C-alpha cells in the first residue's frame with residue numbers, strides 16, 4: 068500500500084500503540100504497508116503531560132519517543148495527535164484548580180514543550196481535536212469555556228491561539244484541526260469551514276483539516292459520498308490540505324456480505340482522496356481488528372489473526388490504478 072500510494076503522493080497511515088510493536092506480525096505489517104503512523108494515545112495531554120509543571124517530572128515521552136524511533140527506522144512519517152482536546156486530560160488540568168491565566172500558561176508551555184521536542188520528527192499536528200458540536204456550535208471544554216484560556220465569548224479564539232503557539236514553536240510542521248462527523252456538508256462542517264475561511268483570510272496558521280471518518284456502512288450511499296467529495300473540494304479551494312485521519316468502518320457482523328460492502332466503501336474513499344489533489348493522507352485507526360478501539364466492530368483492513376480482509380484489496384486497487 069505504501070509504495071502504490073507514494074506514486075500518487077499520498078501517505079498511508081495508521082494509529083499505533085508502542086506496546087503492540089512486540090508482536091512480530093504487527094510490526095511487520097506496520098512497516099511493510101504504511102508510510103506514516105500516529106500515536107493512538109501516547110501524545111494526548113493526559114499521557115504525555117500527566118503531572119503539573121511544578122512537579123519535577125511533568126512529562127512522559129517514552130511512548131512517542133519509541134514511535135519516533137520506529138518511524139525513522141522504517142522511513143515513515145509521523146503525525147501528532149493531539150495538543151488540545153476535551154478527552155483524556157489529566158486531573159491537574161480538569162480539576163478546576165487553575166485560573167484562566169494559569170490555564171493559558173499551562174497550554175502554552177504544553178504546546179511549546181511537546182511540539183518543540185518533536186520538531187523535524189512530527190510533520191503534521193492535530194493542534195485542536197473535536198472543538199465543534201454536531202450543530203456547529205463550539206464544544207464546551209476547559210479550554211473554551213468562558214473564560215477558558217482567557218478569551219471570554221470569542222468563539223474560535225482559543226483555537227487561533229493554539230495554532231499560533233504551535234507555529235511559533237515549529238515553523239515547518241503542518242497544523243490541522245481535526246474532527247469527526249464533518250465529512251459531509253452540514254452544520255458541523257459549515258462551522259469548521261467558516262472558521263477556516265476566516266483563519267485563511269487573516270493568515271492564522273492553519274494548514275489543513277483532518278476528517279476522522281469513523282463511519283459505518285450508511286456512509287456508502289451516493290448522496291453521502293458526493294457530499295464528502297464536494298466538502299473536500301470547498302476546503303481544498305481555501306488552499307488547505309486534507310488528511311483522512313482515523314478511518315474505520317464499523318460492522319454489525321463479519322458476514323461475507325458485510326465484509327464486501329465494507330471493502331467497497333474503503334475503495335470509494337480511497338478513490339475520492341486520490342481524485343482530490345489536496346488530499347494527502349489516508350489514515351486508518353489501527354489496522355488489525357485485534358487491536359481496534361471498536362472492539363467487535365470489525366472495522367479495519369486485517370482481521371484479529373492478521374489476515375487481510377476484502378477491504379485490503381479494495382483499498383489497494385485504486386492506488387494501483389485498477
Ligand code: XIL
Pocket residue numbers: 107108196279313360
Ligand atoms: C481513542 C483510542 O483509539 C482509544 O484507545 C482510547 O481509549 C480513546 O480514544 N477520536 C479521536 C481519537 O480523536 O483520539 C480516539 O481514540 C477515537 C475518536
